[in-house]
Amino acid sequence: MLAIEPLIQLIDLGKEYISQGATIVALNDINLEIFSGDIFGIIGMSGAGKSTLVRCINFLEKPTTGTVVLDGNDLSLLSEKEIRKLRQNIGMIFQQFNLLMQRNVEDNICFPLEIAGVKADERKKRSQELLEIVGLSDKAKSYPSQLSGGQKQRVAIARALSTNPKILLCDEATSALDPTTTSSILSLLKEINKKLGITIVIITHEMSVVERICDKVAIIDNGELAEQGSVENVFSNPKTDAARKLVYHNNNAVMEMKGKRCIRIVFDGKSSFEPVIANMILECRTQVNILFADTKDIKGKAFGQMVLQLPEDSIQADKIINYLKNNKMIVEELIDYVN
Amino acid sequence: MLTETMINEIINGTIATLYMTIFSTLFSYLFAFPLGIALVITRKDGLYPLLGVNKVLDAIVNLGRSIPFIILIVVVIPITKLIAGKSYGPTATIVPLVIAAVPFIARLIESSLLEVDNGVIEAAQSMGASIPTIILKVLIPEAKTSLIVGATIATGTIISYSAMAGAVGGGGLGDIAIRYGYIRYQTEVMMVTVILLVIIVQILQIIGMKIATKTDKRIRN
Known part of the structure; x- marks a missing residue:
């Protein structure tokens, strides 16, 4: 296999703020590689540092340590002017859309082209093409205040794409939208990624967004990179606390069960088509208690986890574990899970 | 009743008031605009933070x-005297009017520009916009409505200042109101000048608000 250079490289990236005399570490020693054509999700709880991280990618925030290498250019070695020039090749969309309220849709889309010094007639032509891509050709002369949230985000996407960027950064781009609109915006992003080959970096706190469209994911917790890998791997077998917290959401009910053995079964897309639990109960002739279950469809394959409370009889419990293992399930005993 | 000379005096006074107001406002904005922009961009969280400069400008204002x-x-x-050649009359009054109005208008401009959403500025930065571009194409256009409302307030204030300058021979309607109405007890002259000032301010206010509303694209219609 050929070694492909990553499009975006974060190297030992760190960011500190000084706030009222105290130093706050927003990011610490982040190393990430994002390859051309990826849809890369960066997920974390609010305050984890993911917004700072995405702003470091285009140097809206200058990292205090480490650097960012974009397409071979080390940003920390570039002048302000060179960075501005480089930003013209990185589109960015935001949670609050950030459209110019006193400009109509067409002029909003033309704005990055104005900055890049493109001639007026070319700008107009390009904005019409983009409006077609985002499905808003009839809204060219409308003002942002006349549009819905989803339409505003479509305009923002068109604006971000106007300079034909290689990279599109999305900062919580769907967090202000309802589920249906979120879905349509995600489909649009996916389509753009496929058709135009743009590398997309998605910052979000919503698992569903990552599941829906990302190929790879990185989990940011407390300013540090907790875990990264393919979406399938990270979500079906989270290794760190931060990842588990995100994958299992809320598991207070599990916490109340004390002194019992628990196991977690992972459905990895292969075995979800057969009724595993029902067969197991019939086979082992014993009861289990389902403490937690969360299965979902990720890109056509079924994934999920289930936490089972085993019977007190250790022979029966071992029998269940063996049954599952024999059926090629990923089984993990959760000794520390309940106490 | 008012004599013909008095009526002529009042007409000339009205013209002088309008003359002082228009030129004072124009000259004031010439200085206040850069000052207001400087106050905004040199702030700690501004586009070009220069805390020392910001503090000095703030103190001067x-x-x-x-x-x-x-x-x-x-x-x-x-x-x-240095600028206008004399210290009395409408033209000379423009000098202190501008000096008094610049800090006030700079504050109005500052507060208008601060209303612009930081997210929009950040979006422009993410597109690679330079500071002058952001000022000219984002800050000022997005704050347009608020700036127009501010200009209406500023002009109204300059009219009332110009009337005050009448106390020291500044000319205009204020001068007439003080000389004839106050010193010579010609109440009807005072009434007429006051009514004229009220009408001028009122017309200005209506026009200003009309323009502000008409040009504001944030309003759904």
Whole structure:
């Protein structure tokens, strides 16, 4: 296999703020590689540092340590002017859309082209093409205040794409939208990624967004990179606390069960088509208690986890574990899970 | 009743008031606009943070705003003479009017520009916009409505200041109101001048608000 250079490289990236005399570490020693054509999700709880991280990618925030290498250019070695020039090749969309309220849709889309010094007639032509891509050709002369949230985000996407960027950064781009609109915006992003080959970096706190469209994911917790890998791997077998917290959401009910053995079964897309639990109960002739279950469809394959409370009889419990293992399930005993 | 000479005097006074107001406002904006922009961009969270400069500008603006106008007119007489050649009359009054209005208008501009959503500025930065581009294409256009409302307030304030300058021979309607209405007890002259000032301010206010509303694209229609 050929070694492909990553499009975006974060190297030992760190960011500190000084706030009222105290130093706050927003990011610490982040190393990430994002390859051309990826849809890369960066997920974390609010305050984890993911917004700072995405702003470091285009140097809206200058990292205090480490650097960012974009397409071979080390940003920390570039002048302000060179960075501005480089930003013209990185589109960015935001949670609050950030459209110019006193400009109509067409002029909003033309704005990055104005900055890049493109001639007026070319700008107009390009904005019409983009409006077609985002499905808003009839809204060219409308003002942002006349549009819905989803339409505003479509305009923002068109604006971000106007300079034909290689990279599109999305900062919580769907967090202000309802589920249906979120879905349509995600489909649009996916389509753009496929058709135009743009590398997309998605910052979000919503698992569903990552599941829906990302190929790879990185989990940011407390300013540090907790875990990264393919979406399938990270979500079906989270290794760190931060990842588990995100994958299992809320598991207070599990916490109340004390002194019992628990196991977690992972459905990895292969075995979800057969009724595993029902067969197991019939086979082992014993009861289990389902403490937690969360299965979902990720890109056509079924994934999920289930936490089972085993019977007190250790022979029966071992029998269940063996049954599952024999059926090629990923089984993990959760000794520390309940106490 | 008003004599014909009196009526002519009042007409000339109205013209003088409008003359002082228009030119004072124009000259004030010439200085206040860069000052207001500087106040905004040199802030700690501004586009070009320069805390020292910001503090100095802030202090100058506060100083300018805290001196009573009637005192300011007298204090700046040497400057007025230097620029206008004399210290009385409508043209000379423009000098202290501008000096008094610049800090006030700079504050109005500052607060208008601060209303612009930081997210929009950040979006422009993410597109690679330079600071001058952001000022000219984002800050000012997005703050347009608020700036127009501010200009209406500023012009109204300059009209009332110009009337105050009448106390020291500034010319215009205020001058007439004081000389004839106050000193010579010609109440009807005072009434007429006051009514004229009210009408001028009222018309200005209506026009200003109309323009502001009409050009604001944030309103759904």
